Amino acid sequence: MGNDPAFLFYPGDYLRDTQCLGENTQVAYDRIMCEHMRNICITQKQLKFFTKRLNEDEKEELMFTLTKINGGYQIEWVALSIVKRKAYSESRRKNSTKKEEIISKTYDNHMDNEIKDEDKSINESGIVKEIIEDLNFVLGSDYRTSSNKTKELIKSRLNEGFTLDDFKIVHRKMLKSWGNNPEMCKYLRPITLYSNKFESYRNQMETSSVLNQSGIKAYLIGQEWLKKHGGSDVK
Incomplete structure (x- = not known):
């Protein structure tokens, strides 16, 4: 996945989540993040494994960076990147017979629309x-x-x-x-x-x-x- 141009790693998102974490908590976060980049979410079993060396306070600190969903937990920005990666792959498949520059333009427009739709509703009110x-x-x-x-x-x-x-x-x-x-x-x-x-x-x-x-x-x-x-x- 590291070579996939649609998987977007935003340093700002990572630093936002980890800047206030303790050393042990950040180690667990990094391991969860790497596993999450290969899957849509982290299962309860995986979470238990990654946090087995943390005390209760460290576990609570880590949970503030995760979002619970059906089937497990997500890091919000990682989950969003996975969705965009899949959308890009589908867009590339549908346009595989077109010229490269047309594919690039279609992808750029798709990504712009994704971001605009995501931010529109909550930013309108200010x-x-x-x-x-x-x-x-x-x-x-x-x-x-x-x-x-x-x-x-x-x-x-x-x-x-x-x-x-x-x-x-x-x-x-x-x-x-x-x-x-x-x-x-x-x-x-x-x-x-x-x-x-x-x-x-x-x-x-x-x-x-x-x-x-x-x-x-x-x-x-x-x-x-x-x-x-x-x-x-x-x-």
Whole structure:
């Protein structure tokens, strides 16, 4: 598959998934990724094999990078590349009697349409941009609005009926809840905050806590943004 021009390896997607993983977790992720590139998904049996050396915290960390489907688990960007590879192979088969330049043009048009169709529905409203901009203001971070995994998670929560205001509340509540804990600060990121635990984060009771230095910085940045835009702190 490495020589197949339709299998697209995006370094940005890989780094997005692995930048916050521990050493042991990343080793397991890499092994799963390599196996996944040969199959549409990773089975439960395979997942158990690849994670047998991980502790419970490392397993939980790894699961944030996987999407559960019928029959197993997927890495979102790898699964998308497999779909595109199959579409390309089918397109090439149908056009095998045509000139090479026509095949190339057909493939390029096909890939462009795939990407446009994928992004159209969720980008039209601009809500992804608003949500990520708010998260970046609150945390002082620089997460991208173009991340497919982030868009998928946000769309899932929106389909459940949550609104922009719910996302803003979660950003501020979880900063206060995790900002004083060095072990939890690393989970202040889209892949965790927008997971299927979003509702529990939204309804979590706030606790009074003393923020550490990085937590204070992120909180103050968020407060400045709220003042600038006429908002108020979450009470």
